[in-house]
Structures are given as C-alpha cells and as structure tokens.
Amino acid sequence: MPSEYYTRRVGKRLTYLIAYDKGEYFIERDGQMKKAVPDAVATGIDPDEATPSLMRRLAIGDIESLNGMDE
Numbered sequence: 001m002p003s004e005y006y007t008r009r010v011g012k013r014l015t016y017l018i019a020y021d022k023g024e025y026f027i028e029r030d031g032q033m034k035k036a037v038p039d040a041v042a043t044g045i046d047p048d049e050a051t052p053s054l055m056r057r058l059a060i061g062d063i064e065s066l067n068g069m070d071e
Contacts, residue, residue: 002052008063011071018059023050025059027069034069035062 003019017028023040026033037043040050043058062068 002056004056006060006063008071010064011066014071016063018056018063020055020059021052023047023055025055027059027063035059035067 001019001021003017005015006018007013007015014029016034019026019028023045024038026037027035037055037058040047040055043050045054
C-alpha cells in the first residue's frame with residue numbers, strides 16, 4: 001500500500017501519514033490513527049472509480065478540512 005507524509009497548510013501545520021490504495025485510505029499522526037476509510041462504499045464512491053489517486057486526494061482534503069478528526 002503506498003504511503004506518504006503530508007503537512008497541513010493551515011492551523012498548526014502538523015504532518016500526517018497517509019496510506020492509501022484502491023478504495024481505501026488511512027490517516028495517522030504521531031503513530032495514532034486519526035481516520036480510517038477502509039471501504040469506498042462508505043464514502044459513497046463507486047468501487048470502480050475509487051482509484052488510489054482519488055483516495056489520496058480525498059485523504060488530503062480530510063486533512064485540510066479536519067473532516068472527522070482533530071488537529
């Protein structure tokens with residue numbers, strides 16, 4: 001599963017680890033799970049459209065907006 005570090009552009013500008021693949025992504029900070037989306041259907045996306053690239057972009061969007069997690 002590909003992973004990368006991403007630093008939030010606003011707020012405290014903390015760095016998060018994003019692990020993503022087809023239909024799923026996981027966001028961690030300092031070894032603590034902040035958000036897990038293990039299934040594309042949970043996000044309302046057709047599994048055939050849930051490419052790793054899209055999952056990465058969704059994870060970055062969640063980090064920037066702190067959607068479903070704290071800073």
